[in-house]
Amino acid sequence: MPTPLADLQERYRCASPRSRALFEQGRAYTAGAAKGAYYYPPHPLTMARGQGCFLWDVDGRRYVDCANHHTAQVLGHGNERVEAAVREQMQKGIALGAPTGIESEIAREMCDRVDTLERIRFVNSGTEATLHAIRLARGYTKHGKIAKFEGGYHGSHDAVEVSVAPPLDQAGPADAPVALPTAGGMSPSAASEAIILPYSDPEAVERIVAAHASELACVLFDPKAGVLDIQPDFARAVRDITRRHGVLLIFDEIVGFRTSIGGLQEVYDIDPDLSCFGKIIGGGFPVGAFGGRADLMDLFDNSQQSTGLFQSGTFSAHPVAMAAGLATLSELTPQTIDHLNALGARLKDQLNALFADRAISAQAVCTGSVFSIYFARGPIASYRALAATDKTLIQPLFLSLIEQGYFLGPGLGMCALSAPMDAEHIDGLVAAVGNALAEIA
Template sequence: MSVTSPANPSASSLLSFDKSAETIRTNSQWIAGGVNSNFRLNIAPTPLVFERGEGPYLFDVDGNKLIDYYLGMGPMILGHKPKALVDAVKSQIDSGILFAGQTAIEAEAARLVCQMVPSAERMRFGSSGSEVDQAALRLARAATGRTKVIKFEGHYHGWFDNVLWSTAPSVDAAGPADAPVPVIGSKGQLPSTADDLVVLPWNDLAILEARLSQGDIAAVIMEAAMCNQGSIHPAAGYLEGVREACTKTGTILIFDEVITGFRLAAGGAQEKFGVTPDLSTFGKAIANGFPVAAIAGRADLMDMFVSGGVVHGGTYNAQPIAMAATVATLKSLTPDLYERVGKSGTQLMEGFKAVFARHDVKASVAGFGQVFHVALGLEQPARNYRDLARMNRPAYVALTTALMHRGVRALERGAWFVSSEHSSDVIEATIDAMDGAVRELKTKGTL
């Protein structure tokens, strides 16, 4: 294994990010914090400023070429700048920009979603995962006449008031593991939104069944594989049990597939695990980086937008250029592509496991080839948020920082997204970089 690859330079040639840091400082005059999302703040050594992306790489203002595993926080399953998508978008833009009316390209995109997603009898497009999750909750409340919703600790369903609860709570504030208390996510958030929210531990069927049996829950919303935090498989039989309990109690089951959709499989987690929700939501990989989201599901529920008095809007819904990107993306998502991405991701996971074993570092590397998670300090893959909360976060941030200096950009929360452009060579270079980063942190006593 080479230790002099571009991703694993000698200590004297570690990458620096001074120009990014300086640009962020300058831009903070106009942009709050120099970034346009709180989730891009406080990145070590600095939030980065990019000039372009190509395949598995990003190129920043310091002249660095980075192997990218953020992949836009998940969307870029085809990598940066895939030719078919770029060509489709260029060609669509010649027809105009926004019509506040219907187009053939949006119908084609919708038909593809309905063909690919098992539960999608009908669908609607939106612009972000946060807003389609709201649409799903509204539909569920209208359909059941109930107000309360169950969400799970550690699951993320967007940044709006009624769901930004217990997404990454401090365990000290979160109450007992089997009866968590809702922990608010932001100052300024309406505390009363917790009145209609029940937060439960995920992957525990008995606790969910007991709460559902009270018969007052409109919807259960979950990431069917918990991928925003961790990359956690549902326990054997869990999703099937949840499906049955929801059906028995007249509760709408919503799978938030904003990460898993079009990433774990063409039909998302529901295809992979063979469990069909009533409604599901999509975003991210549906359009490989264009601002597209979708809600899909049972026709009787979706038709409540038409004749059931339920409102859903959005100026940019089904924006034609974004729809061209959607069609181009969905047509690229072949079985061969999933096999390739899965294989690359598995190669990377196995490579990391070997590095950690070689350096005697306790770590869990778990999940799927297409998206997995590295948790330092865990012996076993996590089963839920409380397990995950035991990971050594400061050491992991030190690890991602050491990786950045070796030309690998990975999320500080532990997630690794893989694209069809991450070839075997790129994966090997990443494993080399991990070896170098672990070696450095071992020497410093951080690991």
């Protein structure tokens, strides 16, 4: 008898022949897919278009988009204000090799919103944001090592792709994790330059940071919007520990910046030295940014005497991305953020009630409007807890939700709501999870 997963895969194949054909055509040229995150088995859907909170695939099926381009499309698709800003900028010129003024406008908007942002620089991705923030921290402190948390993802450059998803049999004790490279081909020095900290264990963080303070350029920290259930108290402890030991704190706001006008740091009431941004601040275009204390950021000020530090990039501060990002931020009012957070809270409460009713060992973790579903009881507050969750129902649930018209992030680890949604979409998603569990659990 076929398993529920095999059945769901077969139904998925039957419902998406054009996606399958396009995937097969494309893979001859793209090493499986045009980027790693575009592949999931048995083959990814090819999307034809998006509007509001919906996507349509090339086989003509419609989905409520609960992934929103890796969480970036906070306003959903086709927002009129964003599109008008993009058209206006394109009429003036797409890329003019010179500032156009729009980059200063979004810089001012970001600095107005985030208390700790005195200066900001723009790049093309979250990856570049953490890369340059770390380089700044190293340049300022003249220290070579960085500390990051086990399970923390900060982009795809060598310094940070250490212990992102380490195999537990090699990862060492939970309170003294070993640094392990995440992907093949990384510089052998990346792991030896990284000190790994455990989430949600302030005593261990204190001990490890104290032991390495004299060689650390920074602690890089993401309280893991929607992925891990990290408590604000822990975030504040990390700030206190880094301050006490004179280590710079770089806060990764790349996902969390949709939760409050002033970012997740405002919600958690902490004041990092530097912060990194991405995703929503490009309005759907490639973007990243980093900024913070003026005395640090001004080391990049090449209008003054050289400090030996420099940061730039051909497409950094791209005018179209800046225009789209500024329009997105102007739509992201306190009311819109409240709406998004309320949808997130509704989803979390209803899903958790559903899991309790059905006596299923699962939970929704939600930070504002970013959410994940895990099959485990008890708080998922560290990488070790995440690694211990049961993964067997994830793929069947993902495929069943697609069949019912809900497109979530593959792996269900990083899903996001968007402003055009309302309670009806949330209730529909919860009902669809209920239907899926009836078949698969």
